Amino acid sequence: MNYITPDNLKDALNFLACHGEDTEIVAGGTDVMIDLRAGKLEQKKNLLDIRNLAELKGIDFKDEKLFIGAGVTLTEINRSDTIKKYAPALVKCSTTFAGRQIRNRATIGGNVAHSSPCGDTIPPLVIHEAVALIANKTGEKLIPVEAIASGPYQSSLSKDSIIVKFILKPCRANFTDFQKIGRRKELAVSRMSMAIMADKDEQGRISFIRVSLGACTPIPQRMDEVEQFLMGKIPTQDLIWDAGKILAEKMAGVTGRRASSVYKEPAVQGLFMRILYPVVL
Amino acid sequence: MEDKTVCIEFTINREKKALQIPSRMSALTVIRDILGLTGTKEGCGVGECGACTIEVDGQAINSCLMFGAQLDGCNVLTVEGLEKEGQLHRIQKAFLDNHAVQCGFCTPGILMSTHALFEENANPDDEEITKAIAGNICRCTGYQQIFASIKDACSTKTGNG
Numbered sequence: 019m020n021y022i023t024p025d026n027l028k029d030a031l032n033f034l035a036c037h038g039e040d041t042e043i044v045a046g047g048t049d050v051m052i053d054l055r056a057g058k059l060e061q062k063k064n065l066l067d068i069r070n071l072a073e074l075k076g077i078d079f080k081d082e083k084l085f086i087g088a089g090v091t092l093t094e095i096n097r098s099d100t101i102k103k104y105a106p107a108l109v110k111c112s113t114t115f116a117g118r119q120i121r122n123r124a125t126i127g128g129n130v131a132h133s134s135p136c137g138d139t140i141p142p143l144v145i146h147e148a149v150a151l152i153a154n155k156t157g158e159k160l161i162p163v164e165a166i167a168s169g170p171y172q173s174s175l176s177k178d179s180i181i182v183k184f185i186l187k188p189c190r191a192n193f194t195d196f197q198k199i200g201r202r203k204e205l206a207v208s209r210m211s212m213a214i215m216a217d218k219d220e221q222g223r224i225s226f227i228r229v230s231l232g233a234c235t236p237i238p239q240r241m242d243e244v245e246q247f248l249m250g251k252i253p254t255q256d257l258i259w260d261a262g263k264i265l266a267e268k269m270a271g272v273t274g275r276r277a278s279s280v281y282k283e284p285a286v287q288g289l290f291m292r293i294l295y296p297v298v299l
Numbered sequence: 300m301e302d303k304t305v306c307i308e309f310t311i312n313r314e315k316k317a318l319q320i321p322s323r324m325s326a327l328t329v330i331r332d333i334l335g336l337t338g339t340k341e342g343c344g345v346g347e348c349g350a351c352t353i354e355v356d357g358q359a360i361n362s363c364l365m366f367g368a369q370l371d372g373c374n375v376l377t378v379e380g381l382e383k384e385g386q387l388h389r390i391q392k393a394f395l396d397n398h399a400v401q402c403g404f405c406t407p408g409i410l411m412s413t414h415a416l417f418e419e420n421a422n423p424d425d426e427e428i429t430k431a432i433a434g435n436i437c438r439c440t441g442y443q444q445i446f447a448s449i450k451d452a453c454s455t456k457t458g459n460g
Contacts (some may be wrong), residue, residue: 021305021322021368048364052345054323065322067368093358117434118412120346122358123365204433205347 035155038177046123088127104188133167140238141213144230146186191217262287312380329367338378349435352408359415378407393452401439
């Protein structure tokens with residue numbers, strides 16, 4: 019294997035244009051190392067280290083949009099006042115993402131590109147209707163984050179491209195949260211994760227809601243049915259419980275009923291209830 | 300597949316190194332097998348146990364999940380670098396004083412996570428300490444003594460640290 023460390027995005031994209039199929043991109047490297055060890059990269063000829071690409075760094079807010087470079091680490095997200103202000107659920111997710119040592123290396127772009135069903139950054143990005151700016155040698159395009167994973171560990175991105183940055187709609191709701199269920203508090207692979215953003219009008223009716231589920235479906239996704247069910251209604255305990263039931267059914271519809279459903283369906287409902295309880299009147 | 304080599308230059312434990320290493324080699328293997336610094340341990344090899352924790356540019360990282368090539372240009376500290384001029388670091392001394400070592404396999408990693416914490420925050424509260432070492436697993440379940448040692452090291456300014 020070759021190990022290549024280009025100095026800028028242009029050089030990296032030129033390299034990928036010729037060798038994309040044989041190349042594995044290394045951002046933090048925390049997932050690539052695991053795949054390498056598991057023998058999944060035997061067909062690859064090159065490792066392309068993108069750490070020097072200045073285009074992938076930085077966090078910025080302008081023109082009512084939040085920009086997060088794909089090369090930003092989870093630790094940088096955790097410490098960013100800008101992200102805390104405009105996408106607090108993403109900061110919350112960064113506090114429980116893997117362990118400290120991994121957060122110091124792992125990048126948000128790597129987490130999304132790896133397309134793990136339990137990629138913790140994806141549900142918080144999805145509630146912000148985040149789009150990714152994708153570049154290849156011939157140009158740039160915008161793809162919704164939700165459309166990047168085409169299946170578990172399968173990315174729809176072409177092999178000649180790199181995620182440059184994410185563009186998020188800033189949080190305009192009074193309530194937002196991310197929670198996950200894992201086997202322990204730290205270093206836990208999510209069994210289930212959920213990001214929610216919600217707001218109420220003057221009459222106490224839900225006027226805005228975004229719900230995204232991760233880890234318990236093959237790809238993290240927005241849950242439109244649940245959002246539609248709740249819109250315009252006054253959030254009572256019973257209503258949230260019923261919405262959680264719809265969410266559980268939707269999950270079962272996506273994954274099919276499995277041995278784990280006996281646990282997962284009530285757990286999804288319970289997690290939904292736990293997150294949204296603060297908005298109950 | 301045959302590995303090409305890559306040249307790296309970095310500082311480890313205050314010493315400059317220039318090495319030629321196989322492209323796929325982990326930072327952990329570079330440190331243990333090429334440099335012979337075997338204080339850093341390999342536990343799980345997949346980033347779950349923290350035994351291989353080292354400090355890179357002041358941050359604790361899992362060396363099993365880092366390519367050796369990524370060390371290029373970095374300032375690295377391993378457990379061997381904590382001691383200065385024959386003097387143990389105050390964290391090491393606190394671990395000895397508080398009997399925080401049983402089998403000892405997790406100890407180098409926990410020392411490094413603690414050192415990285417102190418680099419950022421010389422006076423962490425209980426929650427910050429717990430969070431800083433949450434990525435390190437001790438299977439002898441000596442967490443109480445480890446925690447007590449770190450508290451102790453916060454309050455002592457003796458030793459070289």
